[in-house]
Amino acid sequence: MNDHATLSALDYVVFFAYIALTLIIGFAVARNARRRPQDYFLGEKKLPWYVVGTSMVASDISSETFIANVGIAYLYGIVAATTGWNAWIIYTIFIFVFLPYYVRSGLYTMPQFLEQRYNATCRYLFAISLAIGYVFTLLAGSLYAGGLAIERIFELNISNDLATNIRWGIIFFAATTGAYTIYGGMKSSAWTDFLQMIVMLFAGLLLPVLALRKTGGLFTLAEEMPEKFDLFLPPEHVQFPWTGVFTGFITVGLWYTCASQHIVQRVLSAKNEWHARMGVVSAGFLRILTPLFFVIPGIAAAKLYPHLQRPDHAYLMLVKDLIPTGLKGLVLAGMAAALMSTVSTVLNSTSALLTIDLYKKLIRPQASDREQVVFGMFSAFVVLIVSILIAFYYIQSHEALFRIVQRVFYYVAPPFAVVFLLGFLWRRANATAAVATIISGFAFLFLLQEGVPIRTPSALRNLFGDGVIPPLWESIDALRPYKRAYQHSALLTWIFCMIVMVLTSLLTPPPPPEQVGGIIWNRSFLKLPPELRMRYRGWKNYVVWWALFVVSVLAIYGFFLWFDLSRGD
Numbered sequence: 001m002n003d004h005a006t007l008s009a010l011d012y013v014v015f016f017a018y019i020a021l022t023l024i025i026g027f028a029v030a031r032n033a034r035r036r037p038q039d040y041f042l043g044e045k046k047l048p049w050y051v052v053g054t055s056m057v058a059s060d061i062s063s064e065t066f067i068a069n070v071g072i073a074y075l076y077g078i079v080a081a082t083t084g085w086n087a088w089i090i091y092t093i094f095i096f097v098f099l100p101y102y103v104r105s106g107l108y109t110m111p112q113f114l115e116q117r118y119n120a121t122c123r124y125l126f127a128i129s130l131a132i133g134y135v136f137t138l139l140a141g142s143l144y145a146g147g148l149a150i151e152r153i154f155e156l157n158i159s160n161d162l163a164t165n166i167r168w169g170i171i172f173f174a175a176t177t178g179a180y181t182i183y184g185g186m187k188s189s190a191w192t193d194f195l196q197m198i199v200m201l202f203a204g205l206l207l208p209v210l211a212l213r214k215t216g217g218l219f220t221l222a223e224e225m226p227e228k229f230d231l232f233l234p235p236e237h238v239q240f241p242w243t244g245v246f247t248g249f250i251t252v253g254l255w256y257t258c259a260s261q262h263i264v265q266r267v268l269s270a271k272n273e274w275h276a277r278m279g280v281v282s283a284g285f286l287r288i289l290t291p292l293f294f295v296i297p298g299i300a301a302a303k304l305y306p307h308l309q310r311p312d313h314a315y316l317m318l319v320k321d322l323i324p325t326g327l328k329g330l331v332l333a334g335m336a337a338a339l340m341s342t343v344s345t346v347l348n349s350t351s352a353l354l355t356i357d358l359y360k361k362l363i364r365p366q367a368s369d370r371e372q373v374v375f376g377m378f379s380a381f382v383v384l385i386v387s388i389l390i391a392f393y394y395i396q397s398h399e400a401l402f403r404i405v406q407r408v409f410y411y412v413a414p415p416f417a418v419v420f421l422l423g424f425l426w427r428r429a430n431a432t433a434a435v436a437t438i439i440s441g442f443a444f445l446f447l448l449q450e451g452v453p454i455r456t457p458s459a460l461r462n463l464f465g466d467g468v469i470p471p472l473w474e475s476i477d478a479l480r481p482y483k484r485a486y487q488h489s490a491l492l493t494w495i496f497c498m499i500v501m502v503l504t505s506l507l508t509p510p511p512p513p514e515q516v517g518g519i520i521w522n523r524s525f526l527k528l529p530p531e532l533r534m535r536y537r538g539w540k541n542y543v544v545w546w547a548l549f550v551v552s553v554l555a556i557y558g559f560f561l562w563f564d565l566s567r568g569d
Contacts, residue, residue, distance in 0.1 A: 014329030026180025026188040033187040036369045040185035040376055041352040043269040047190050052279025055193035055266045057286040059345035061338045062142045067149055071311035073298020077228030079240045081291035088553040090253040091284045095277050098258045100525040103273045110261050111357045117423040119431040127357035129412050138346040140390035143170045146339035163395045170391050178384045181344040182377050186269055189344040196337035203334025204293035210322040211300035228299045231560045236481045244487025251490035255413040259420045262349035274532045277542045284549040351380040414493040415441025418501050424521050430511045433504035441497040448489055
């Protein structure tokens with residue numbers, strides 16, 4: 001199979017025109033963006049709702065998302081869209097529980113919240129976990145996967161060596177994205193995300209439209225392959241059990257949207273609380289649309305190429321067969337937009353963590369505003385270089401290490417999801433319980449997944465020998481049918497962490513009243529401040545748009561539930 005698509009001169013013009021436009025916008029909006037930490041890390045707190053929303057979604061779509069998700073949809077069908085559509089649950093929690101305090105308290109970073117609510121230990125644990133995870137997973141991982149995807153689809157003729165071509169792809173995207181992100185900080189990152197989301201919308205919708213045209217339309221696909229339109233798969237399903245699909249919001253979803261720096265930082269940069277809440281609502285509407293970029297092409301590919309040995313080749317084959325000359329450049333620009341938005345977002349967020357939570361807090365507490373901005377730019381440059389080197393190493397590891405480090409956030413999410421949630425909802429939650437939950441949560445998930453070697457003392461080795469404590473999934477017969485779905489491991493870990501957090505809090509002294517005052521959720525979090533309620537009434541009321549978003553998602557689920565029932569399933 002030829003692993004490359006043929007590009008015309010027009011395709012190259014479209015692609016490089018997009019790169020040039022991104023750089024122009026990235027540098028043009030950066031005026032006055034480096035005076036204070038608030039300017040550099042929070043975009044002067046002047047981002048409008050539509051930039052907040054597009055940046056939230058764009059930062060979550062990377063270049064490998066196109067290829068991998070089309071392959072997943074090829075195998076499993078429409079259920080792959082639930083990861084986007086289920087955002088209505090977590091976005092609702094974010095808007096009405098977490099967001100009001102974040103915006104009103106003037107936070108820069110999520111670790112700052114953990115120190116306010118618990119103690120400095122929680123702050124440092126979270127800041128270090130996030131920074132390491134961002135560098136190894138989102139930054140290095142995105143650069144590696146982007147370089148690999150671009151080389152596979154659009155041949156690079158720099159060298160006859162595949163690894164060298166991938167390296168040059170990594171360097172190209174790191175240099176272009178790093179240039180405007182390091183220079184302009186959040187403001188450059190967010191506004192280029194806005195452009196990139198527009199490009200992704202055009203590029204992302206082009207392939208589904210052409211795929212439906214080729215296969216006879218959505219209803220034809222549903223009639224011919226009804227199994228691809230099943231949203232509710234059995235609990236034993238390896239990838240999308242309904243017991244995991246509809247509980248993921250309290251584990252990975254809660255942490256990723258409500259506590260991860262690279263997402264929340266967009267909301268903290270909004271002009272005011274109305275723009276922050278409306279930004280999340282607009283991201284919700286985009287979350288309805290973006291799964292269609294992947295699931296429809298994947299299902300269409302299952303009809304057009306029914307016996308692919310490598311489902312991740314489906315996206316490439318659709319691009320080669322369906323995208324006409326001249327528009328392949330637009331698809332390439334869409335993939336580049338996805339990569340650049342992720343790298344830009346995470347690079348700025350990692351710099352914020354290193355500057356605010358480590359440099360300013362531990363190394364130089366008296367640092368001036370200018371020193372913090374300079375250190376932020378310097379740390380972003382260093383982080384980018386390290387990420388490039390790690391991405392190079394992934395090439396040599398033949399993807400094995402890359403796949404392993406993608407599980408980093410899978411370990412981080414459950415304990416921190418519990419710590420953040422109870423930090424807002426339960427006055428009794430205390431610092432001792434938070435630290436115990438974080439550490440024991442990591443250990444529990446490891447024990448759940450991995451065996452633990454046992455080294456018997458030499459005096460007893462002849463009697464007992466060495467052995468291995470098997471993973472908990474293997475030790476409990478009733479759990480074995482459900483062990484292969486990562487959502488189930490995350491759910492069990494979340495339940496374990498919730499038990500640890502509650503019991504430890506009850507067995508240790510409560511936090512001082514002054515430490516939880518103003519943080520614990522109350523009914524005022526449901527409403528905007530009075531002056532904003534007066535300004536944004538009627539059709540500007542964000543609650544109206546939030547309700548429309550929720551109803552839209554429920555209508556989608558209702559339609560597919562009706563479709564399943566009408567088939568007699």
